[in-house]
Amino acid sequence: MKHRTFFWFILPSLAAMFFFIALPIVSVAVQSLFVEHEQIMTEVENCGPFKCETVLQVDNEATAALREEAPLGRFNGLGTYTNRKHLAFEQVGVAWNETETFGEFMSELINLPFYKALFFTLTYTAVVTPFVIFLGLGVALAVNTLPRAIKGPTIFVSLLPMIVTPLIGALILFWMVDADGIIGATLQKIFNDPNLSLKASTPLTWMMLIVYGIWSSTPFSFIVFYAGLQTVPKETLEAAKIDGASRWQSIRYVVVPYMMPLVVFITLMQLMDNFRVFEPIISFSASAKATSLSWIIFNDLRGGDIQLFGSAGATSILTILGVAILLTPVLIRTWRDFNQKRA
Amino acid sequence: MSTSVADRRSKGLIWFTTSFVVLWIFIAAGPFLWTLWGSFKVQPDFFSKTDWRNALYGVMTTVQTGSAFTGDGYYGAWVEQEFWRNTINTGIVVFFTVVISLTLGTLGGYALARSGFRYAFWLLMAGLVFRAMPHITLVSGYLLPFFEWNVWGKLSTTIIVLVAINQPFTLWMLHSFFLNIPKDMDESAMVDGCTRFQAFRYVIIPVMWPGVITTGLFSFLLAYNDFAVTAVLLSSENQTMVPRINSFLGTVRETGDVMFAVAAVVSAMIPLFFLVLFFQRQIVSGLTAGAVKG
Known part of the structure; x- marks a missing residue:
């Protein structure tokens, strides 16, 4: 295809991506270097019937005018990145110097909002991903043995947790495990503890979120594995059987090796998806016990009276860097594939 | 897969895979059916402290609205x-x-x-x-x-x-x-x-x-x-x-x-x-x- 034709074909799509993806990233980066204006204080003389005193008062008009004039705020350099809400260099340094063991240092670190969110995000990703892979493979192997007539309906049902809006899916689970919901109330009866609440304890909240993650992502890995199972050559399976391999052995040594590229694919998709875990935290109203990087950004933008653009920008840039690190192996691999194809 | 493989499958294995699939279907679809059913009840039934079966039969719903199903939630x-x-x-x-x-x-x-x-x-x-x-x-x-x-x-x-x-x-x-x-x-x-x-x-x-x-x-x-x-x-x-x-x-x-x-x-x-x-x-x-x- 000629360069010129290519350009006209791709132009609309490229323009959309440039203006609404590339430029916002620049805008986020610029925002992260600024911080909100401080309120302008003026000395006012307050005269009562007996005496006069001067007090400091917020000058609303001047503050509003300043905000109007420079909506970005004042320049702060990398200050937002290093403050307590983000990378918190100072606090980390103090914690490092003052704690004796590594465990103590970690528990200090987890109290800082950014590291707390990062820690949850990583734990969530690390636990959900392997579960999703094993469970998905298990379901795929089991569904594959079903008679043809029930396969279709089974796949239909299996797709639901993944297709349904994350916020809604998480809410549905939340209502079931809530103190008065079916699972929550039953657990209270079993443990004979009327105050037992999954929301109140940090480990249980994390478990709930992880269970939601597994529930909503397993369908994806199931579908990919199920499609993969259809491509395993029958001859190899037959040959294994003739050689006396048991059912388990033929799964372990024939089917699983065939699935390995799919495992890599699912792992990468899961890493990307789980890294941006966000909606379940909103649905479970779990933000007191578990936060993620995406949730911090959302909270800066929607949480308080003033929108903290600088703070949200800094967290966004850090998140984008995280995604870039996660993606590097994929990019290198695709680059190699592409060069092989051209050669 | 060929029938010979299916023939070889033992009773225990069939039982195991079937129950695994049934369990999975229950986990995947159960929450949706439960919420769909419960959306036609009143709050004391769907979030029942006393007995979860109230949500199935709509005990409180019958008391409050006179029928086991109500569209009040949807109306609201x-x-x-x-x-x-x-x-x-x-x-x-x-x-x-x-x-x-x-x-x-x-x-x-x-x-x-x-x-x-x-x-x-x-x-x-x-x-x-x-x-x-x-x-x-x-x-x-x-x-x-x-x-x-x-x-x-x-x-x-x-x-x-x-x-x-x-x-x-x-x-x-x-x-x-x-x-x-x-x-x-x-x-x-x-x-x-x-x-x-x-x-x-x-x-x-x-x-x-x-x-x-x-x-x-x-x-x-x-x-x-x-x-x-x-x-x-x-x-x-x-x-x-x-x-x-x-x-x-x-x-x-x-x-x-x-x-x-x-x-x-x-x-x-x-x-x-x-x-x-x-x-x-x-x-x-x-x-x-x-x-x-x-």
């Missing part, structure tokens, strides 16, 4: 809280997002599939990186400019943003579909004297619909399921269903009408059920097409 959500407005907004946003993304995406995807130049590869790579970024990171970049230009809160702004966020994914998916359409088709049309665009119009468009429909389904899901963009970029009167359900949770908990939210959740779920029901095959093929999934 749709009529009192005017959930229908949000449904219309979702309809508008989803429709335009899908149509515009597919129009831009087919043109771009076709160009990427037919161009072997290095920059096509780099564009695809950039698309991959853009796709992996959490949407909320971009949203924080929109807000300030949108406030300044006075376009914040409008449906049209949100549609454009969703189209843009959708583009990398649409491009990737359609690009791989176009790769599967033989090059000879449009090239022979060009030998016969068509321009590139004519070849696209008369040769490619008639055969591209399966790919476009599959991609459209995933664009639909992305726009329909979105929370991060719509929650931050839409003003309260323009909200779509998902952010509205979230704001229900705050207001409704205070007034004690959780059932409104339950009814709204079920209402928003129903279209997705039908989507999967009618397009199961396309969704499965899309998911397995590789490097796919919003």
Whole structure:
């Protein structure tokens, strides 16, 4: 295809991506270097019937005018990145110097909002991903043995947790495990503890979120594995059987090796998806016990009276860097594939 | 698989796999059925402290309304809280997002599939990186400019943003579909004297619909399921269903009408059920097409 034709074909799509993806990233980066204006204080003389005193008062008009004039705020350099809400260099340094063991240092670190969110995000990703892979493979192997007539309906049902809006899916689970919901109330009866609440304890909240993650992502890995199972050559399976391999052995040594590229694919998709875990935290109203990087950004933008653009920008840039690190192996691999194809 | 393998399968194994599948179906579908059933009850039944079976038989519902089923939750959500407005907004946003993304995406995807130049590869790579970024990171970049230009809160702004966020994914998916359409088709049309665009119009468009429909389904899901963009970029009167359900949770908990939210959740779920029901095959093929999934 000629360069010129290519350009006209791709132009609309490229323009959309440039203006609404590339430029916002620049805008986020610029925002992260600024911080909100401080309120302008003026000395006012307050005269009562007996005496006069001067007090400091917020000058609303001047503050509003300043905000109007420079909506970005004042320049702060990398200050937002290093403050307590983000990378918190100072606090980390103090914690490092003052704690004796590594465990103590970690528990200090987890109290800082950014590291707390990062820690949850990583734990969530690390636990959900392997579960999703094993469970998905298990379901795929089991569904594959079903008679043809029930396969279709089974796949239909299996797709639901993944297709349904994350916020809604998480809410549905939340209502079931809530103190008065079916699972929550039953657990209270079993443990004979009327105050037992999954929301109140940090480990249980994390478990709930992880269970939601597994529930909503397993369908994806199931579908990919199920499609993969259809491509395993029958001859190899037959040959294994003739050689006396048991059912388990033929799964372990024939089917699983065939699935390995799919495992890599699912792992990468899961890493990307789980890294941006966000909606379940909103649905479970779990933000007191578990936060993620995406949730911090959302909270800066929607949480308080003033929108903290600088703070949200800094967290966004850090998140984008995280995604870039996660993606590097994929990019290198695709680059190699592409060069092989051209050669 | 061949029958000989099936013959060899022992009773125990059949029992095990069957119960595993049944358990999985129960886990996958149970929560939806439970909520669907419970949405026709009153709050003391659906959130029953005394006995979970109350939600099945509707004991309190019968006491309060005289019948075992009640549409009060739906009435409250749709009529009192005017959930229908949000449904219309979702309809508008989803429709335009899908149509515009597919129009831009087919043109771009076709160009990427037919161009072997290095920059096509780099564009695809950039698309991959853009796709992996959490949407909320971009949203924080929109807000300030949108406030300044006075376009914040409008449906049209949100549609454009969703189209843009959708583009990398649409491009990737359609690009791989176009790769599967033989090059000879449009090239022979060009030998016969068509321009590139004519070849696209008369040769490619008639055969591209399966790919476009599959991609459209995933664009639909992305726009329909979105929370991060719509929650931050839409003003309260323009909200779509998902952010509205979230704001229900705050207001409704205070007034004690959780059932409104339950009814709204079920209402928003129903279209997705039908989507999967009618397009199961396309969704499965899309998911397995590789490097796919919003």
